Amino acid sequence: MQTLPLGTEPTVVSRPTLDVDRTMVGLDRAEISARLRDVGIPEKQLKMRTSQVWHWLYYRGVKSFDNMLNVSKDMREKLAEYFTIGRPEIIEAMVSKDGTRKWLMKFPDGNEVETVFIPDEAKDRGTLCISSQVGCTLTCKFCHTGTQRLVRNLTPAEIVMQFLVARDHLGEWPTPTGGRILSSVVMMGMGEPLYNFDNIKKALKIIMDDQGIALSRRRITLSTSGVVPEMKRCGEEINVNLAISLHAVNNAVRDEIMPINKKYPLEDLLAACRDYPGAKTSRRITFEYIMLKDINDSDEDARNLVRLLKQYDIPAKVNLIPFNPWPGSNYQRSDDKQIKRFSEYIFGAGISAPIRSPRGEDILAACGQLKSESEKMRKSELLKQQKSDGVIS
Numbered sequence: 450m451q452t453l454p455l456g457t458e459p460t461v462v463s464r465p466t467l468d469v470d471r472t473m474v475g476l477d478r479a480e481i482s483a484r485l486r487d488v489g490i491p492e493k494q495l496k497m498r499t500s501q502v503w504h505w506l507y508y509r510g511v512k513s514f515d516n517m518l519n520v521s522k523d524m525r526e527k528l529a530e531y532f533t534i535g536r537p538e539i540i541e542a543m544v545s546k547d548g549t550r551k552w553l554m555k556f557p558d559g560n561e562v563e564t565v566f567i568p569d570e571a572k573d574r575g576t577l578c579i580s581s582q583v584g585c586t587l588t589c590k591f592c593h594t595g596t597q598r599l600v601r602n603l604t605p606a607e608i609v610m611q612f613l614v615a616r617d618h619l620g621e622w623p624t625p626t627g628g629r630i631l632s633s634v635v636m637m638g639m640g641e642p643l644y645n646f647d648n649i650k651k652a653l654k655i656i657m658d659d660q661g662i663a664l665s666r667r668r669i670t671l672s673t674s675g676v677v678p679e680m681k682r683c684g685e686e687i688n689v690n691l692a693i694s695l696h697a698v699n700n701a702v703r704d705e706i707m708p709i710n711k712k713y714p715l716e717d718l719l720a721a722c723r724d725y726p727g728a729k730t731s732r733r734i735t736f737e738y739i740m741l742k743d744i745n746d747s748d749e750d751a752r753n754l755v756r757l758l759k760q761y762d763i764p765a766k767v768n769l770i771p772f773n774p775w776p777g778s779n780y781q782r783s784d785d786k787q788i789k790r791f792s793e794y795i796f797g798a799g800i801s802a803p804i805r806s807p808r809g810e811d812i813l814a815a816c817g818q819l820k821s822e823s824e825k826m827r828k829s830e831l832l833k834q835q836k837s838d839g840v841i842s
């Protein structure tokens with residue numbers, strides 16, 4: 450595992466070796482074969498060459514064709530002439546006092562995203578929180594990323610790269626057969642993944658492929674603010690675990706703190722959760738609930754939360770997240786006593802409701818704190834995007 454300094458001092462860790470136009474990262478097998486055919490690899494070798502590239506990219510994690518040891522030198526030179534498998538620039542890599550790691554990556558067009566690794570208590574495994582967009586069109590009031598304008602969707606390559614970079618830094622190549630350090634993934638970083646569904650789907654299929662990274666779909670969770678029409682597709686086409694950023698139990702409060710609720714109100718969202726393909730008691734839907742003092746944390750809110758989950762008969766667990774303040778935020782974290790009381794009420798109703806301990810606060814890596822400097826979309830463009838997403842009318 451690479452040693453990095455503690456604290457918030459940025460560290461330039463690596464220079465870019467990524468060439469977006471020529472990268473093989475993020476391509477599916479058919480696309481790799483097609484590229485190889487384009488550069489003259491004979492038809493009868495295509496399947497074997499594609500498997501070799503895939504193995505070295507996603508099982509061994511190499512960053513240079515030179516390291517593809519069972520590929521002939523001539524072939525390696527040919528691959529290097531036309532393609533790249535390098536990484537983006539890592540402009541900051543930080544480690545929190547609690548072991549949380551955050552990487553700020555810069556892509557060749559200048560856009561930046563953050564990726565966070567959160568070790569569990571024992572520190573022998575952990576979860577990687579991957580971003581899906583540069584910025585976000587949604588403007589959830591409690592979220593730092595929501596104050597950043599959407600610049601663009603991330604490509605499949607840029608989504609997969611976040612995983613590869615984390616594995617590089619954790620020193621976890623080749624793919625372990627058991628006892629993984631990077632043991633699960635949540636699509637919960639910057640952006641709304643269901644507004645970038647096709648690219649997320651392609652990237653997650655690569656991450657799940659059993660000839661490479663081979664992370665089980667049961668170890669992957671996609672978190673949405675509630676883009677109802679895409680939820681069914683998510684269950685049917687990638688069948689990963691689902692998490693919902695709920696954060697309120699009535700439309701008035703949710704409209705206020707999560708404007709997407711005006712487009713897809715609670716009733717529609719909960720019905721889509723009930724119908725989510727694959728949701729069952731053994732595979733519950735997670736409801737994220739950020740605890741905002743005097744906004745959504747009353748005893749009545751707890752009662753309504755239980756009532757709604759039972760009314761819609763959703764196999765559910767609730768994650769209570771004490772609000773993580775960020776510069777300029779208008780909310781306060783609920784009192785510890787009230788968070789505990791809220792949690793106990795939900796537990797008492799037979800629904801798991803652990804309180805998530807804030808992680809990586811000292812490096813602004815905690816939930817809702819991510820934000821890069823890529824703020825290039827003009828206000829008019831943002832309004833246009835929000836209108837097309839149906840967030841505003």
Ligand code: SF4
Nearest residue numbers: 585587589592595640
């Ligand atoms: S909580 Fe998620 S969907 Fe809402 S603004 Fe933040 S990144 Fe966007």
